[in-house]
Amino acid sequence: MSIISHLLSIRTSIYLTRNILRPTSRLIQNRFVSSTSLLLNKPDIKSSTIPLELPSSEKKKAKYNISWKTVTVTVLGGASLIAFIYYLDQRKAKNRRKLQRAAVGKMAIGGPFSLITHDKKPVTDKDFHGQWLLIYFGFTHCPDICPEELEKLAEITKTLYKQKNKQQYPFQPVFVSVDPERDTPELISRYLKDYSSHFIGLTGTREQVADMCKHYRVYFSQGPKVGDDYIVDHAIIMYLINPNGDFVDYYGRNKNAKEVADAIEQHMNTFKEMNK
Amino acid sequence: MSVIDKNYRQKCWLARDEYWKCLDMNTEDKEKCLKYRQLFESSCPATWVTHFDQKRDYDIFKQQLAVGQVETDKLKSIKQQPTP
Numbered sequence: 001m002s003i004i005s006h007l008l009s010i011r012t013s014i015y016l017t018r019n020i021l022r023p024t025s026r027l028i029q030n031r032f033v034s035s036t037s038l039l040l041n042k043p044d045i046k047s048s049t050i051p052l053e054l055p056s057s058e059k060k061k062a063k064y065n066i067s068w069k070t071v072t073v074t075v076l077g078g079a080s081l082i083a084f085i086y087y088l089d090q091r092k093a094k095n096r097r098k099l100q101r102a103a104v105g106k107m108a109i110g111g112p113f114s115l116i117t118h119d120k121k122p123v124t125d126k127d128f129h130g131q132w133l134l135i136y137f138g139f140t141h142c143p144d145i146c147p148e149e150l151e152k153l154a155e156i157t158k159t160l161y162k163q164k165n166k167q168q169y170p171f172q173p174v175f176v177s178v179d180p181e182r183d184t185p186e187l188i189s190r191y192l193k194d195y196s197s198h199f200i201g202l203t204g205t206r207e208q209v210a211d212m213c214k215h216y217r218v219y220f221s222q223g224p225k226v227g228d229d230y231i232v233d234h235a236i237i238m239y240l241i242n243p244n245g246d247f248v249d250y251y252g253r254n255k256n257a258k259e260v261a262d263a264i265e266q267h268m269n270t271f272k273e274m275n276k
Numbered sequence: 277m278s279v280i281d282k283n284y285r286q287k288c289w290l291a292r293d294e295y296w297k298c299l300d301m302n303t304e305d306k307e308k309c310l311k312y313r314q315l316f317e318s319s320c321p322a323t324w325v326t327h328f329d330q331k332r333d334y335d336i337f338k339q340q341l342a343v344g345q346v347e348t349d350k351l352k353s354i355k356q357q358p359t360p
């Protein structure tokens with residue numbers, strides 16, 4: 001706003017100079033002329049005394065400078081300049097807001113990982129660059145929570161795939177097992193097909209899984225054994241990773257499929273805007 | 277058939293829900309729901325049975341907390357226990 005007031009003062013001063021001060025300066029010139037002619041003893045057409053008001057010819061000239069035409073031009077020019085400055089101001093504010101939103105995602109979550117897919121293909125985090133990832137950590141022997149969350153993930157996937165053509169980078173749902181001893185690629189493949197054909201399941205050695213969970217701050221712990229069976233206690237969370245491999249957002253049990261899908265779409269749009 | 281298969285899981289959840297419905301109707305009287313309990317225990321792995329039992333207890337406790345009527349004799353017994 002200070003820019004606008006500053007420009008207004010410039011505008012005003014230009015207006016004043018052009019339309020008021022110039023005829024006044026001309027008036028002063030005339031005064032000079034009449035007094036010098038008096039000194040030279042030359043008869044002057046104009047009177048030797050300082051005219052108290054503008055002679056009719058001067059009056060006409062002054063009026064010409066402050067005509068409706070010049071006033072309209074000045075006002076329109078000023079208004080368009082102010083509008084332009086306002087537009088630039090708004091654009092700057094919008095960009096500032098976008099950067100603020102993007103900065104929230106720069107928490108120390110995420111990092112490299114090296115695992116194998118349910119198709120027994122070895123992958124690293126770099127293989128997923130260029131895709132939006134929604135990662136859920138769970139295990140196949142989970143009683144109720146993982147099935148619920150995976151149903152949610154399937155619904156989110158279905159919703160986002162409807163807009164597939166408008167999306168710059170593809171969306172890829174990922175399941176990571178926190179029970180690598182039991183969850184072999186075959187088991188994961190069998191488990192995930194009941195939820196969605198689009199899911200990628202990841203597993204590996206205990207060290208590989210523990211390493212990824214450390215980077216992603218995911219707690220997991222094997223519960224008491226009953227025979228050979230046990231339940232793994234773990235953080236119930238979905239992480240959104242952008243096409244650059246950076247962590248962007250997280251979603252817990254409190255968010256339903258629609259809320260998560262909407263949030264992801266917003267992030268996709270923000271990412272598109274910032275990377276134009 | 278194991279927990280990996282969707283059908284197995286759904287059968288287990290159904291048996292669990294039937295058992296819980298019986299308990300709801302009989303104010304947690306386990307004696308009256310023995311038949312459902314047996315079906316539940318045969319449909320689900322032991323770890324899941326324990327897990328669901330704990331979940332039920334927790335949900336009931338949460339409900340009572342919300343309503344403001346936590347069982348006072350339970351609290352009394354906790355207070356009477358020697359500190360470990």
